[in-house]
Amino acid sequence: MTLPTLPPGASRRQLRKAVLRMRLEMHRQEVRHEVLQISEPLQQVREYGKRLRTGNAPLLLTGGVLALAGLLGGKRGWRRWARLALIVAPLLRRR
Incomplete structure (x- = not known):
């Protein structure tokens, strides 16, 4: 001042x-x-x-979500999360 x-x-x-x-x-x-x-x-x-x-962080995040869904979800839950991860992975890579 x-x-x-x-x-x-x-x-x-x-x-x-x-x-x-x-x-x-x-x-x-x-x-x-x-x-x-x-x-x-x-x-x-x-x-x-x-x-x-x-770097590879988006891919690792997608894999982490998929692993968590597999551990915590039921028989059908992990399939839904796997589909979601496969849809979101290219979008995360693009950014």
Whole structure:
């Protein structure tokens, strides 16, 4: 924050304007700081998503879902999950 430069014999009106500008600048910086703190988790989620899209992660995720479905599902459940995995795998690879 830069302090406004005032002439040595500034009037009361000029001083009030300078104080008001300083308050507005301070408020703007406070709001900016709060927004950065609030949006930090969202930024972390975006970075995590980017890391998942690189390499073999989508294929591994699809395989993991298929393995979980096989372990937790009944006889028919794993077939449905297998179909879903086969449909989703090309879409994940494309991204």
